[in-house]
Amino acid sequence: MSAWVNKWRGALGKTSRNTDAPFIAIRETRATSPFWVMVQKEFGDHIRSWRFVILLGIVTLACIGSLYTAVTALKDGAQTVGGDANFLFLSMFTVSSNGLPNFLTFLSFLAPLIGIAIGFDAVNSERSKGTLSRVMSQPVHRDDFLVAKFVAGLLLIAVVVFSLGFLVMGTGLITIGYPPTPEEFGRVIVMLLITTVYVGLWLNLSLLFSVRFKQAATSALSGIAVWIFFLVFYGMIVNLVGNALMPSDPSDVQGYMDAQNLLTLLSRISPAQLFQEAASTLLLPDVRTLNPFVTQEQAYLAISSPLSFGQSTLLVWPHIVALIAETSLSFAATYLLFMRQEIRSRS
């Protein structure tokens, strides 16, 4: 971390003429200002850390595994469930064989780990090493420190997610042999953006824990606990609630539907569920609704045909908004908590 501070000081030296200048002058040179230096430093630290290399290895292996299943399934001529032959390229992300999970499932399961691993010791380790107070003694804004942590993490996540996405697309090109249409490409890009936001949410959560808990281990454990809760237990809890809510009378269609709708609403609190629904809807253009029920009235005279890109996006727009809002809110909470904390030289 001393290297961190040294580099930072060097950068500060470059902008030292601004230290006595009025506030506005500092803002003008912000692009090369301490904030971006911090972002760069943070980014570099992550890339070079063993933790990240191991995580990246795990995630990449998982993706290659899912890619392999997708390629096998496609070579066997498998059709995706509810898929369309016109969107063969997209099925690279959604098909699977031999019971192995597909790319999306892997992503929704493992991608949060990247976020948690990047963020869980972001603040509290600096604090325990005493580097936080040293940074803060420099003429940087206090919030820049936290925002730099977040932005660096998000950039890293974006790089990873997009690399994986393009890896799959490249393999798809080799396997299928024809390029994606602009629409398919757009769908994949939007899906990758949603993935970035989703992982950003986990990054923010772990940042929150790292601000809240003094011990890095505690914060890591809390992050992993939340992760396991949403990915493993939350579904079970929703099922339990569902069993309790289901009307005993099997002929009570309205009650059954109400209960089912409530369950859907509950399960959508989980960001993992939101992400999966949003991403899979974007990658399966034939999905026309995300409601658990399609009423007879809605199905009457409907033709099964893929939705346009815009309509698919509009269909999952609430999910995207919810993901962005959840991410923003957890960031706001982190921010609030961090700004209210005291920073001492050695606590």
Place this chain on the structure above:
Amino acid sequence: MKKLTKPLSGALVLTLLLGALLGGASLAAAAPLLKLFTPYTYLSVSPGEKLNYSIDVINDSDEIRTADVSFDTGSLGWTYELTAGGNRVRQISVKPGESQMLSLSLTVPLEVNKGDYSFKLNAGEFGSLPIKVNVAEQGSYKSELSVDQPNREGHADSKFTYSLTLDNRTASKQQYALTSEAPAGWYVRFSVSGSNVTSVDVEPGSSKSISLDVTPAQSAPADTYPIVVHAASGSTSAQAQVEAAITGSYGLELTTADERLSADITAGKTRNLELVVKNTGSAEITDVSLSGQLPANWEVTFEPKTIRSVAAGQSVPVTATVKASDKALAGDYVANLTASSPEKTASAMFRVTVETSMLWGWIGVLIVLVVAAGIYGLFRKYGRR
């Protein structure tokens, strides 16, 4: 003198006898030695017919009598044949107390006037037998084309079939060329025993049945169309007229002004479709009412709701206002719009793409903006200490 008077008196008697024979059968009391008898002396026939008489020559005397027989057609020149025992005969002998039979066949010519005609069968010195023939109708020397049922009715897209009979009432074999005068665009075909023909050969005195197939022009308006048919040979010709009464064809088409059968609609909103009701037939279509089969909870109204009449070949614009159910799923639905009249029904299948309302999209944007504003507020509050 006696020798002289004898033939004289004989001639006198003969003259008397002849006079008696010409005068009436009642005078036959002065019986000659050889008598001619046939039961039907006055027959009524049609032109072209052939009459067969059998004539008994009776010998009442006690010696063999021989008579010269001939037939006298006067100036008429009808053809005849006088035979006995299968051969032509000019003289006949009859044993005493016996009779011989003569056959006379007389052909009535085709070209003959209506009326009575008298002939004589002469038996030389034994007198003659008068025969009268009544020609009941005006004879002709011509061809005749007749139609069994000259008037037929049908739609413009049906086929009219008439059966014609061509009679050759001339004395020689004729080859007739068949032509017709039909309106433009009509297709007329002659056929004899299943094969299409343009000319027919007809033996004299016989007839041939010809069938006439008429295919009307596709857009022939309702009317009665006369078609004149000619059969002409070198020397004679005949013509007949048939009628095709067309009730007109009914054709109805429902489409849009630009022939596009797809539309976008936002869930819960309305959309106008510019329809066109087109009468593609040749008859007027009346009382066209418009209806639609749409997904559940969708509504459609038409302006106008009904069309009183659409003239042949004309089209009437109709505006259909479709309102999608606010619970419609995004994606494609089928809407089936129908224009129906008592005569014909037409429908158009629309592919309606439902789009989700942008309202919630903007609300989502608003939520994101509110959150962003909240964070900005936090920045302002805590950011620069």
